[in-house]
Amino acid sequence: MTPMPHFAVYLIHTLFPPDVRRPTEIGADVMMGVVAIWIFVHMTRHHRWGWLWHEWFTTVDHKKIGVMYLVAALIMLFRGGIDALMMRTNLALPLHPVISAEEYNEVFTTHGVIMIFFMAMPFIFALFNAVIPLMIGARDVAFPRLNAVSFWLFAFGAALFNVAFVVGGSPNAGWTAYPPLTELAYNPGPGLNYYLMALIISGIGTTITGLNFLVTVLRLRAPGMTLMRMPMFVWSALNTSALILFAFPPLTVALLMTLLDRTAGTHFFTMGGGGMPMMYVNLFWLFGHPEVYIVVLPAFGVFSEVFATFSRKRLFGYDSMVLSMTAIMVLAYGTWVHHFFTMGAGPAVNAFFGVSTMLIAIPTGVKIFNWIFTMWGGRVRFTVAMLYAMAFIPTFILGGATGILLATVPADYQLHNSYFLVAHFHTMLIGGTVFGLLAGMYYWWPKMFGYSLRESQGKLAFWLFASGFWVTFGPQYLLGFSGMTRRMDTYPLGLGWHSLNVVSTVGAFIMGAAFLILVYNVLWSMRHGVRDQTGDPWNGRTLEWSLPSPVPEYNFACLPTVGERDAWWGVKEAFRRETGADEDAAPTPQVRAEDIRGLHLPRNTAYPFFLGASFFVFGFGVVFTWWIIAAIGFAGIACTLVYAWFDHDEHLPMPADEVRHHEATLGRLLA
Amino acid sequence: MATVVEQQQEAVTAGRGPTAGSALGAERALLRFLEPHFAGEGFPWTQLWGYVGSLVLTFAAFGLVIHHLLTPTALLGLVLVLAAGQASLQLGVFMHLRESRGPAWQVLPLGLSFAIGVGMIVASLWIMAFKWGVS
Known part of the structure; x- marks a missing residue:
């Protein structure tokens, strides 16, 4: 720490250096201030602070944690989208750039980090939390309090990352943050420390979530639900969790070593100090490639549910689906070097990883065919979720084909870090992950909130989003072929790039409009959306649709017994056979009063919130290397953990009569 | 934290549920396989010594690298041996490897x-x- 000339002056110069005083930053500050004041006034006037604290901030209920993840993911999608529009605007106006080269570096860095770590990941966990326990017939996840810890570590990690552009300055070394760009000598200031600390903190939360869902799926399935009777979305959660468990430690280690290089004077990755920068790249992609599958496998799971439900058929080739998904999980660990073929590791290494990359196309191709055959001969309903699923297939095939091109080592030497690559991974991440997550959101929204999102508005948003996507990224493949490289803030005219860039920018704004309509769709449906009276609005197949919407706190009054795959569909088919009812009729599941027993719910607790807050203080101290603040945060972490250690009051008993009463009000109690 | 697990296990062993069927016996046998049996609960001396041991192994490797006591090949070999020891210690003491049926x-x-x-x-x-x- 430098000696302080004058405390206040030092503080202002450190916290508010010139690069957080640009017009865009000040504009964002004002907007955030207005929103914060509005929220404060609104909450205070309606006396909602207690409600927020008792119902949400201290909850350990997986369904509520899922909702909080979803809200966070949508807010982060907004911020990442604004970053994208800033970049696209700059590239459409090469003669009159609206943001400087320095700011452009920061914007593409935060865009990447936010979209991957703070949009895609929480969105996935939102869906996991919302439905996985319901799908396997469980009352909660295996470790409900750890689940809350995961959420708050993610939330405060995300908060720390988003504080950067207001206080201290944003990171600017790309979402991959390669050395030597991250060395203190070349990148002073707190920006990169924000990146490192935010990802370390939220990464701990992510690892814990992976562990939690792994145990949940393996241990908490309802009687009779064998592994091969699990819905595909549960399989995707299992495989994703296994990927997380192995993929996140290398990232945490790589980030921690970079942090030590920057704050403690070590030389793991420094150029001049005998470090090995390429080892960082190696460690990063040891995480980074499995991460690609971490974000896409859940989307595969969603599509499997959506295709089966809206084709009114069971999933085609379930066994091969399970096999191919597991194969992808294993193969995902064997391809990471294709991200740095151009390092020049020699023909043996590059050929090995080129072939291993191409191998992944085989199980993925199997899945694509299975989805198409699921629709084949089915009675297809074109709901919003189904539209996203159907749009995914051609998009993903194109993205996969361009991926094979990139896996061809000689071609990669040409295409590496060009706009071809940018277009490829956006095709996969938007056409695969985002389409999947939005499909899941529309599909499970009635289960999460008790009302449906209006289909007509959703379809408008879908058509704008999907067509805007092609308008944005189609031209970027061509730009890559004509030599435009990634992360350029501007370019000279006369290279033939301008018109394609303008088209791409128009597409980006169409996608932005689609997002606004999606938000309007949500807000409109909150007031006027159709109530889900039956709990089964889509004529679904899996257990979550046998429950009322929204689901009671205890999920299942009696744990179900599963006799077949698509358990709820089996119950409905039996009902239809017995009663000769209409082929879309569904029974309201009834439970006998004597079958209901008292149960224990996990008790709410505030320690996950305080643990997250302590990590935030600790992280903030490390970012500015203010060790006193870091020590305060660390003490907070220690105290919270010791408190949690001795807090054995974890269970909230719920007497059988209370459950019976609740089931009776839902009309589900047999007298 | 085990409450949900316990409830689930109870439901499995008690065969509760709206349509407890005949297939349940086989399922129960299958799931009993997953039931853990935990070592007796005393003061966690094993864990304490395991923790100390893992720290010792870590600092031993760190010290060897920092002080350049060995030739690179010998160093790499010794560090790998220490790593194997560390991995078995974690699996044996903290990962419940010895507690499954x-x-x-x-x-x-x-x-x-x-x-x-x-x-x-x-x-x-x-x-x-x-x-x-x-x-």
Whole structure:
């Protein structure tokens, strides 16, 4: 720490250096201030602070944690989208750039980090939390309090990352943050420390979530639900969790070593100090490639549910689906070097990883065919979720084909870090992950909130989003072929790039409009959306649709017994056979009063919130290397953990009569 | 934290549920395989010594690297031996490896972990050896 000339002056110069005083930053500050004041006034006037604290901030209920993840993911999608529009605007106006080269570096860095770590990941966990326990017939996840810890570590990690552009300055070394760009000598200031600390903190939360869902799926399935009777979305959660468990430690280690290089004077990755920068790249992609599958496998799971439900058929080739998904999980660990073929590791290494990359196309191709055959001969309903699923297939095939091109080592030497690559991974991440997550959101929204999102508005948003996507990224493949490289803030005219860039920018704004309509769709449906009276609005197949919407706190009054795959569909088919009812009729599941027993719910607790807050203080101290603040945060972490250690009051008993009463009000109690 | 697990287990062993069927016996036998049996609860001396041991192993490796006491090959070998010791210590003391009833269930994930771990370490060494191949 430098000696302080004058405390206040030092503080202002450190916290508010010139690069957080640009017009865009000040504009964002004002907007955030207005929103914060509005929220404060609104909450205070309606006396909602207690409600927020008792119902949400201290909850350990997986369904509520899922909702909080979803809200966070949508807010982060907004911020990442604004970053994208800033970049696209700059590239459409090469003669009159609206943001400087320095700011452009920061914007593409935060865009990447936010979209991957703070949009895609929480969105996935939102869906996991919302439905996985319901799908396997469980009352909660295996470790409900750890689940809350995961959420708050993610939330405060995300908060720390988003504080950067207001206080201290944003990171600017790309979402991959390669050395030597991250060395203190070349990148002073707190920006990169924000990146490192935010990802370390939220990464701990992510690892814990992976562990939690792994145990949940393996241990908490309802009687009779064998592994091969699990819905595909549960399989995707299992495989994703296994990927997380192995993929996140290398990232945490790589980030921690970079942090030590920057704050403690070590030389793991420094150029001049005998470090090995390429080892960082190696460690990063040891995480980074499995991460690609971490974000896409859940989307595969969603599509499997959506295709089966809206084709009114069971999933085609379930066994091969399970096999191919597991194969992808294993193969995902064997391809990471294709991200740095151009390092020049020699023909043996590059050929090995080129072939291993191409191998992944085989199980993925199997899945694509299975989805198409699921629709084949089915009675297809074109709901919003189904539209996203159907749009995914051609998009993903194109993205996969361009991926094979990139896996061809000689071609990669040409295409590496060009706009071809940018277009490829956006095709996969938007056409695969985002389409999947939005499909899941529309599909499970009635289960999460008790009302449906209006289909007509959703379809408008879908058509704008999907067509805007092609308008944005189609031209970027061509730009890559004509030599435009990634992360350029501007370019000279006369290279033939301008018109394609303008088209791409128009597409980006169409996608932005689609997002606004999606938000309007949500807000409109909150007031006027159709109530889900039956709990089964889509004529679904899996257990979550046998429950009322929204689901009671205890999920299942009696744990179900599963006799077949698509358990709820089996119950409905039996009902239809017995009663000769209409082929879309569904029974309201009834439970006998004597079958209901008292149960224990996990008790709410505030320690996950305080643990997250302590990590935030600790992280903030490390970012500015203010060790006193870091020590305060660390003490907070220690105290919270010791408190949690001795807090054995974890269970909230719920007497059988209370459950019976609740089931009776839902009309589900047999007298 | 085990409350949900317990409830589930109870439901399995009691055969509760709206349509407890005949297939349940087989299911119960299958799931009993997953039931853990925990070591007796006294003061966690094993864990305490395991923690101290893991710290000692870590600092031993760190000290060896910092003080350049050995030739690079011997150093690499010794550090790998220490790493193997560390891994077995973690698995034995903290990962409940000794507490399960049947070994079969653990073979698959352990094998996968081992394959991934070795893949990461050996392949990284192989990839990073490119310096010698190039120069």
